[in-house]
Amino acid sequence: MFCGLQGTMEGDFTGKEMYHLNFDPKGYFNMYKSFGLSVSPGNDERLRFILERLHKTFALDGIRGDTLIDIGSGPSIYQLLSACESFKEIIASDLLEKNREEMQKWLKKDPEAFDWTPMVKYVCQLEGDRETWPEKQEKLRRTVKQVLKCDVTLANPFHPLVVPPADCVLSSCCLEGASKDFPAYRSALKNVASLVKPGGHLILVIPLEATYYMAGQSKFSDCFVKPEMVKVAVKEVGFDIVCFENLNVDFPVALSDVKAFGFLVAQKCNKAEVATGKAKE
Numbered sequence: 001m002f003c004g005l006q007g008t009m010e011g012d013f014t015g016k017e018m019y020h021l022n023f024d025p026k027g028y029f030n031m032y033k034s035f036g037l038s039v040s041p042g043n044d045e046r047l048r049f050i051l052e053r054l055h056k057t058f059a060l061d062g063i064r065g066d067t068l069i070d071i072g073s074g075p076s077i078y079q080l081l082s083a084c085e086s087f088k089e090i091i092a093s094d095l096l097e098k099n100r101e102e103m104q105k106w107l108k109k110d111p112e113a114f115d116w117t118p119m120v121k122y123v124c125q126l127e128g129d130r131e132t133w134p135e136k137q138e139k140l141r142r143t144v145k146q147v148l149k150c151d152v153t154l155a156n157p158f159h160p161l162v163v164p165p166a167d168c169v170l171s172s173c174c175l176e177g178a179s180k181d182f183p184a185y186r187s188a189l190k191n192v193a194s195l196v197k198p199g200g201h202l203i204l205v206i207p208l209e210a211t212y213y214m215a216g217q218s219k220f221s222d223c224f225v226k227p228e229m230v231k232v233a234v235k236e237v238g239f240d241i242v243c244f245e246n247l248n249v250d251f252p253v254a255l256s257d258v259k260a261f262g263f264l265v266a267q268k269c270n271k272a273e274v275a276t277g278k279a280k281e
């Protein structure tokens with residue numbers, strides 16, 4: 001059940017209503033994205049893990065292409081910092097208008113926008129020169145071409161828009177919060193996976209064995225998933241697993257009961273392989 005501390009009739013709200021009513025972008029940013037100032041040391045370690053894996057995936061392992069779609073971006077841009085060097089165009093997306101507005105503020109250099117520079121500098125350092133962070137910010141601003149509404153519970157998450165399948169779809173910590181149970185998670189995964197071209201890649205950052213996380217004053221349910229569950233679900237929707245790595249974390253219960261974060265890269269099988277049952281076990 002989705003339970004918001006601010007909701008008085010929590011059982012009456014769907015997950016989406018809980019996000020619309022109670023998700024606080026600033027509270028979320030302060031709790032999870034203040035790199036170097038995080039409320040929990042485990043959180044900085046987690047952010048380094050994600051940024052390093054994304055750097056490796058795009059810069060070193062060479063996953064690149066024309067278009068990357070980020071699903072459930074929230075108010076965040078950190079997950080796109082490496083991708084903007086490897087894709088000509090990025091489409092960011094989220095269910096909530098308030099999150100899309102926060103992203104637009106950063107894209108438009110609004111003085112009220114969240115300050116992502118500590119993470120921008122860290123990624124520039126990974127790429128070889130920490131001092132290039134102003135150019136990196138400009139590159140990302142140029143590469144994010146659209147910030148769209150999306151809903152992963154819909155067969156076409158961009159309904160009524162039709163967005164052409166992308167070379168890569170990325171989603172960080174979204175599907176678990178959007179899904180009330182594992183069948184709903186598998187369905188959301190199928191919807192998101194449909195946005196990847198045959199031969200293209202799916203990248204997921206996954207809170208493992210979590211049942212809740214806090215954002216500001218509100219509590220949001222996470223669908224409990226273990227690595228094997230995710231891997232099986234990803235294969236079921238026609239992908240081969242390229243890699244899956246874990247980082248164990250020790251978050252305070254006031255933040256989340258998450259046990260680890262998973263980083264998964266998978267490649268969509270070509271239609272012919274799926275049709276003839278050649279998808280790898």
Ligand SMILES: C[S@@+](CC[C@H](N)C(=O)[O-])C[C@H]1O[C@@H](n2cnc3c(N)ncnc32)[C@H](O)[C@@H]1O
Pocket residue numbers: 016019023071072073074075076079094095096099150151152153171172173174177178
């Ligand atoms: C934990 S935040 C993750 C944000 C961002 N990806 C990050 O890593 O910082 C979860 C995000 O999922 C979004 N979300 C929740 N339900 C959704 C749905 N049904 N479809 C799309 N996004 C959804 C929320 O609005 C929120 O921005």
